[in-house]
Amino acid sequence: MRYGILLLGAPYSRQASHSALRFARALVAKGHILDSVFFYHDGVYNAARLAAPPQDEPHLMDGWKALHDEHGVKLDVCIAAALRRGLLNETEASRHGKEGYSIEAPFALTGLGQLVDLGLRCDRLITFAP
Amino acid sequence: MNLHTLNRSPADSRVYQQTLQAMGHDDQLLLIEDGVQGALPQLVRYFEDVEGRVYALKEDLEARGLLGLCADNVHVVDVDGFIELTEQADKTITWY
Numbered sequence: 350m351r352y353g354i355l356l357l358g359a360p361y362s363r364q365a366s367h368s369a370l371r372f373a374r375a376l377v378a379k380g381h382i383l384d385s386v387f388f389y390h391d392g393v394y395n396a397a398r399l400a401a402p403p404q405d406e407p408h409l410m411d412g413w414k415a416l417h418d419e420h421g422v423k424l425d426v427c428i429a430a431a432l433r434r435g436l437l438n439e440t441e442a443s444r445h446g447k448e449g450y451s452i453e454a455p456f457a458l459t460g461l462g463q464l465v466d467l468g469l470r471c472d473r474l475i476t477f478a479p
Numbered sequence: 480m481n482l483h484t485l486n487r488s489p490a491d492s493r494v495y496q497q498t499l500q501a502m503g504h505d506d507q508l509l510l511i512e513d514g515v516q517g518a519l520p521q522l523v524r525y526f527e528d529v530e531g532r533v534y535a536l537k538e539d540l541e542a543r544g545l546l547g548l549c550a551d552n553v554h555v556v557d558v559d560g561f562i563e564l565t566e567q568a569d570k571t572i573t574w575y
Binding site: 350352363364365371372375379381414421447473474475476478479 | 497511538548558559561562565566573
């Protein structure tokens with residue numbers, strides 16, 4: 350089956366991100382297709398490229414990247430939720446006159462239309478919330 | 480048939496009431512994260528209306544030291560069982 354995941358919870362605040370990553374890994378291990386993960390609300394913090402969690406703790410961002418690299422999972426970040434939280438890619442940073450940038454590929458800034466599309470093209474859409 | 484997931488303990492949050500109101504006759508309920516506390520014998524009475532259709536996530540029970548302490552009428556499933564429940568259900572609804 351084709352699955353999509355909607356993640357609303359911030360990493361390391363509540364369990365949502367860990368639950369979603371565990372579910373995602375089990376999905377692909379079971380032979381399902383995980384089309385995309387859509388990061389929305391505080392879930393956008395999962396895409397922060399400067400995140401540096403302690404080495405003896407699970408690295409959520411690297412976990413998402415590995416799913417992209419190994420299984421082609423798309424990592425879509427809601428642009429409106431991200432920009433207002435200080436999460437910008439290089440293009441948006443330059444457009445807003447900011448010096449640094451905090452999101453990079455494979456995380457992609459997209460609109461809510463992508464979430465609607467994901468719901469339409471997937472057999473199952475599973476939400477993980479804080 | 481729909482699957483409902485709930486990540487709050489009935490001892491902490493009243494969202495379980497909305498979950499129960501929204502559940503159809505053959506819908507199933509999966510307790511995850513802190514929600515697994517609802518599978519304990521002391522709290523499972525909150526879910527008596529949907530008895531036999533309550534599941535609890537094994538990994539989250541284990542992380543809280545609650546594995547083996549669930550009420551008898553709660554089905555314990557691991558993350559693969561969670562996926563199977565989502566396969567069987569038309570939709571999965573998340574309560575939090």
